[in-house]
Amino acid sequence: MQNVEDMGYVALPSGTHFLNENQMGPILKSLATLHASSIAYEKQNGKTIGVEFRKWLKEVSVDPGVEWYTTGLRAVLAVAATHPDVLDNPEAQEFIAHELPKCLDKVYWMVNPSPVHRNVFVHRDAWNANVFYHKEKPYEERSVLVDFQLCRYSPPAMDFHLVSYLNLEPSSRKKMIGSLIETYYDALAVECREMGIDPNQEQLSKQEFEQSLKDFSLFGVTYNCIAATVLRLPENYLKNLKDKLPEDFHRFCNVDRNADVLRLMKDYPEFADYMYECVGDLLALTYHKLN
Structure with missing residues (x-):
């Protein structure tokens, strides 16, 4: 540097x-x-x-074997289920639980060299x-x-x-x-x-x-949602977790962060607004586009 x-x-x-x-x-x-x-x-x-x-x-980031990615993906699905636009919609809840994960599997092949578009x-x-x-x-x-x-x-x-x-x-x-x-x-x-x-x-x-x-918009939206569960957390939350509770930090990063993200959204309205805006873009490309 x-x-x-x-x-x-x-x-x-x-x-x-x-x-x-x-x-x-x-x-x-x-x-x-x-x-x-x-x-x-x-x-x-x-x-x-x-x-x-x-x-x-x-590929070292977007892969079913990368715990950081899959842990974030599960958190995004949990947030999607609480989005105000679909919270009371049984059809949407069914889609998020069963169809949305299949839609997001498409991202795994999107990161590889394209057989259609020019690669650089x-x-x-x-x-x-x-x-x-x-x-x-x-x-x-x-x-x-x-x-x-x-x-x-x-x-x-x-x-x-x-x-x-x-x-x-x-x-x-x-x-x-x-x-x-x-x-x-x-x-x-x-x-x-x-x-x-x-x-x-x-x-x-x-x-x-x-x-x-x-053609690759789903990649951008999905990655942004996952990154938001780490990069857009309330100030110093992850740093404090790493310094004071290293086991919880590992769990958050690589095992399960669903409850933490949903709790932080409840405690920090600005974080909730941002997450819902990101996830709203994801739902627009998936559930709303197909329905």
Whole structure:
């Protein structure tokens, strides 16, 4: 991290929870550079990143064997059952109990290389704790991204969804999503063309990119809901749990957090509002869309 700071970049202030549109621009442009560069690498070397680096690009986050993910998923289902829009709806409760888990199983294959859309090297964890901004020109210069632990070979939509869901409040995301798409895609197109690549010939026309966003929307919404059960908890809750009750901390992270999340929602209305807003997006893509 010191090297990054020596280059003239700084982290966001401690306690930053959500970003604004100006702060999103440099991250989206950095991702566009990363994605375009991976295409250029493949064309120049005649190799496929997903094949050449397969053993290093394994899924370590979204997998039925990852306890952090499955524990979070169960908590999201528990929250969904208490959502005010469906609380007194027997049909919806039946769907959440029996059909919603099956719907969310689709996310497991979404994280793998797509057989339909253009795959690129994706960061997959560009939330605000992994971003550094230029000290003198924070909004003009591209951000520096760190922590590539979750990187994969998949469509650019995966990065776009994560960066927009994890860094923005749901209501803000809905308002600026069109502008964010323009910012990302314009930067991608410019980067590609400067490298002698026509995005339209790489299954990355504007229309194809927007279609990929629709095809992978369930991934973005689901991951955001799960992340919220950890990243959006009341201030210092998880830290205090880790320091004072390490066994409970392990249980919360890797075994069962349902009761804790529901209790915290009852005790902290702001946390409840946020969780219901996130889960409301999930229900809109699943129950409400199918009914």
